[in-house]
Amino acid sequence: MRAPPSLSVVVVSYEMKRELPRTLLSLSPAYQRGPAAGGCEVIVVDNGSSVPPDLSALGAAGATPRLLRATRPGPSPVGAINEGIAAARGELIGVWIDGARLASPGLLQAAAEAAALHPRAVVATPNYHLGPDLQYLSGERGYDRAAEDALLDSIAWPQDGYRLFEVATAELRNGPEAPMLESNALFMHRAxxxxxxxxxxxxxxxxxxxxxxxxxxxxxxxxGAQLIRILGEGTFHQIHGGLSTSTLRGAMAVLQEGSRAYLQRRGLPLAPVRMKGWLYDARRSTVTA
Known part of the structure; x- marks a missing residue:
């Protein structure tokens, strides 16, 4: 009987015919480095795309993702995420709320190593945008899918996935210890x-x-939760018309409307996580508290 996976990654997708195959390739054993990728299951939850994703071409990369169709698809991906978490079999579970994000080659191994450092680890990876600026800015200056395709071709992706750092912009503009609003690859133990x-x-x-x-x-x-930020790895957003990444006006509208809803629900203003937590340098396997 085949052993259950040690790691599960839940990827939510909606109308990402161009972006999703790249994301899944970046999570495949052929691309990821270290033993964690070999024990990883990838679960794609499609949130109501008009045509379900075709994952058949991924076998050559050693990727065999499971495809689920959200039972209650809608404008919000939250239900789809929770269905994916419920279906996950790994002890460590990572969530990709946005299926358009490429992983760096050591991300899965780094997440597994970081999670092993503490029984109640909250492992957060940094976010990057492909292109010369954050995409809600570069998109207004002509950065589009064609420009991004050419950008990835210029670094011969996926031959060396670490070259993504050469052509990307960090969301944390003040360094890895800066207040963190979100992580688009968040890992925690199942419990x-x-x-x-x-x-x-x-x-x-x-x-x-x-x-x-x-x-x-x-x-x-x-x-007792322990935030652990990963250094040296990350996710890289592909432009795809997302609400918060397409235009500055759209990004501001999402943040303003979301902040109002958050205040109503939580009774507090939305604010980033300011604690530094532990810094796990994935390239050196060192921890700074």
Whole structure:
């Protein structure tokens, strides 16, 4: 009988015919480095795409993701995320709220190593945008899918996935210890996800509103939780017309509307996580408290 996976990654997708195959390739054993990838299951939860994703071409990369169709697809991905978490078999579970994000080659191994450092680890990876600036800015200056395709070709991706850092912009503009609003690849042990209750399904705004920041805040507030930030790895956002990444006006609208909803639900203003936590340098396997 085949042993259950040690790690599960839940990827939510909606109308990502161009972006999703790249994301899944970046999570495959052929691309990821270290033993963690070999014990990883990837679960794609399609949130109501008009045509379900075709994952058949991924076998050559050693990727065999499971495809689930959300039972209650809607504008918010929250229900789809929670269905994916419920289906996950790994002891460590990571969530990709946005299926358009490429992983760096050591991300899965780094997440597994970081999670092993503490029994109640909240492992947060940093976010990057492909292109010369954050995409809600570069998109207004002509950065589009064609420009991004050419950008990835220029670094011969996926031959060396670490070259993504050469052509990307960090969301944390003030360094890895800066206040963190969200992580688009968040990892916790199964028991901690259960204690958290997954993503809060009150967040039914398109795109989930600010449910991702809310999840990070709530996770870090769990009794005894230890935030661990990963250095040297990350996720890289592909442009795809997302609500919060397409235009500056759209990004501001999502943040403003989401902040109002957050205040109503939590009774507090939305704020980033300011604790530094532990810094896990994945390239050197060192921890700074």
């Amino acid at each position: 901690l996800w259960a204690e958290l209750g997954g993503y809060d399904e009150a967040f039914q705004e398109p795109g989930g509103g600010v449910v991702n920041p809310d999840t990070l805040v709530r996770a870090c507030a769990l009794p």
